[in-house]
Each structure stands twice: as C-alpha cells, then as structure tokens.
Amino acid sequence: MASQAHNPEAIRAPSALLALTELPRALAEFGSLGFAAPILATAPRGDGHPVLVLPGFVTSDVSTTVLRKFLTGLGYEAHAWELGRNLGPKAIGREGEKLLARLKAIHELTGKKVSIVGWSLGGVMARQLSRRAPDTVRQVITLGSPFTGSPRATNAWRAYQILTGHHIDSDDARSQMRESEAPPPVPSTSIFTREDGIVAWQNCIEPRDAQTDNIQVHGSHCGLGVNPAVLYAIADRLAQADGDWHPFERSGLKALVYPFAGHA
Numbered sequence: 703m704a705s706q707a708h709n710p711e712a713i714r715a716p717s718a719l720l721a722l723t724e725l726p727r728a729l730a731e732f733g734s735l736g737f738a739a740p741i742l743a744t745a746p747r748g749d750g751h752p753v754l755v756l757p758g759f760v761t762s763d764v765s766t767t768v769l770r771k772f773l774t775g776l777g778y779e780a781h782a783w784e785l786g787r788n789l790g791p792k793a794i795g796r797e798g799e800k801l802l803a804r805l806k807a808i809h810e811l812t813g814k815k816v817s818i819v820g821w822s823l824g825g826v827m828a829r830q831l832s833r834r835a836p837d838t839v840r841q842v843i844t845l846g847s848p849f850t851g852s853p854r855a856t857n858a859w860r861a862y863q864i865l866t867g868h869h870i871d872s873d874d875a876r877s878q879m880r881e882s883e884a885p886p887p888v889p890s891t892s893i894f895t896r897e898d899g900i901v902a903w904q905n906c907i908e909p910r911d912a913q914t915d916n917i918q919v920h921g922s923h924c925g926l927g928v929n930p931a932v933l934y935a936i937a938d939r940l941a942q943a944d945g946d947w948h949p950f951e952r953s954g955l956k957a958l959v960y961p962f963a964g965h966a
Contacts, residue, residue, distance in 0.1 A: 822848075822900070
C-alpha cells in the first residue's frame with residue numbers, strides 16, 4: 703500500500719467485471735440480512751447519541767433507510783441528511799454551507815456531539831465536515847469513500863463532473879483533495895472492500911494516526927449500506943465511549959469476516 707500511496711497515478715479504477723456485477727452483488731448482500739439478523743441482534747449498543755448519515759453520489763436518503771433503521775433499533779438518534787440527491791456542491795452548497803447547517807442544527811437540537819456515517823462521496827464530505835466543525839463531531843465512519851489519490855481512479859468521475867458541474871481538475875477540487883488526504887481532527891474509521899466495483903479501494907485507506915483505523919469487509923460498493931458485516935462494524939464503532947476511541951478488534955472468528963487492513 704505504501705508504494706501505491708506515493709504514486710497515486712498508478713492506481714486505476716476497478717475492472718469492468720467488478721463494475722458490472724455491482725448490482726447483483728449488492729442485492730445478494732441485502733438478501734443476507736435475514737440470515738444475519740441473529741448476529742446483528744447482538745451488536746454492541748452505545749449511549750444513543752445522534753448519528754448523521756450521508757448518502758453516496760446521486761443517491762438520496764432512501765439509500766440509507768436500512769442503515770438508519772438499524773441504528774435506530776440500537777437506540778441511536780439516526781438522522782437523514784435531508785438535502786435531496788447527493789450531487790456534490792449542488793446539494794450541499796458551494797462551500798458546504800447547507801450540510802454544515804444541517805450538522806449544527808442536529809447538534810443544537812440534541813446538545814450532543816454528532817457521529818457522522820458517510821457512504822462513498824458522503825464519506826468524503828463527512829471528513830471535510832469534521833474539519834469545519836470539529837467541536838460538534840464525535841467521530842467519522844466512511845463506507846467505500848475515496849478520500850485520497852486520483853479522482854480518476856473511479857468508474858464514476860465522468861458522471862460526477864457532468865451531474866455536479868464540479869470539475870475534478872479545478873483548483874478548488876485539487877485543494878479539497880489535498881486537505882482530504884490528512885487524518886480528520888476526530889476519530890475516523892474507513893470501512894472498505896477490495897471487491898469494490900466503483901472506486902479504487904486503495905484510495906479509501908486511512909493514513910496511520912492515533913485515531914484512525916481501516917476495516918476491510920467482503921462485498922460490493924453499492925451494498926455497503928446493507929452489508930451485515932458493515933452494519934456490525936458501524937455498531938461497534940459507535941458504541942465506544944466519547945473520548946475512549948480504540949481500533950476495531952479483529953481477533954477470533956472476526957478475523958474470518960474482517961481481514962486485516964493496515965494503514966496507508
């Protein structure tokens with residue numbers, strides 16, 4: 703990983719095969735929820751603090767319904783982002799002001815720090831949001847979010863430019879990517895899959911830091927929000943006491959589900 707991190711141009715977008723099989727693999731992951739229900743019922747429970755869930759590129763709050771219902775079932779205050787489809791700056795504002803206002807509204811309403819779970823592009827936004835308002839964010843969890851490396855190492859960059867009007871080669875985009883590569887000012891966990899058919903998994907790896915971790919799972923990019931292993935890992939992360947963050951425990955049988963990931 704280290705050599706690739708120093709040469710981001712060497713990292714390519716996932717293969718066409720992985721991309722074409724995204725939908726059936728995601729449906730299979732959704733279908734496995736019933737079988738995994740007994741295990742998910744034993745997932746760690748935390749203190750019920752607020753959690754803001756951000757959807758991926760071109761998707762809306764509908765895509766995070768399963769995830770938010772799962773978190774609500776664990777006792778958390780799960781909040782949708784309520785900004786329509788995630789079309790980058792068109793949704794959150796040129797400076798991210800709409801998303802920042804949403805975060806602050808939840809913080810003021812609950813009087814508690816907010817954990818942010820972001821899927822794909824939503825995770826990139828979550829990391830940047832934590833830099834803008836670190837005092838209101840408890841921790842960040844990203845799902846298949848390419849927050850480092852070349853923006854072209856995805857199978858969606860052309861669609862991103864067309865639909866958002868945000869060019870990845872602009873000075874603004876380059877500045878944001880440089881900032882995004884650094885660890886957030888709050889605990890941050892990246893959950894990713896090497897079988898990702900949309901983004902290069904190598905660009906989803908947190909750099910080594912006292913408050914960063916990477917959790918590898920098996921699955922698709924589009925199924926991360928309904929993948930039982932992902933849901934359990936999110937519950938584990940959120941259950942940690944504020945100010946007592948620690949890396950994910952992979953010992954025992956967990957090692958079969960969560961391969962060791964390491965850092966960039």
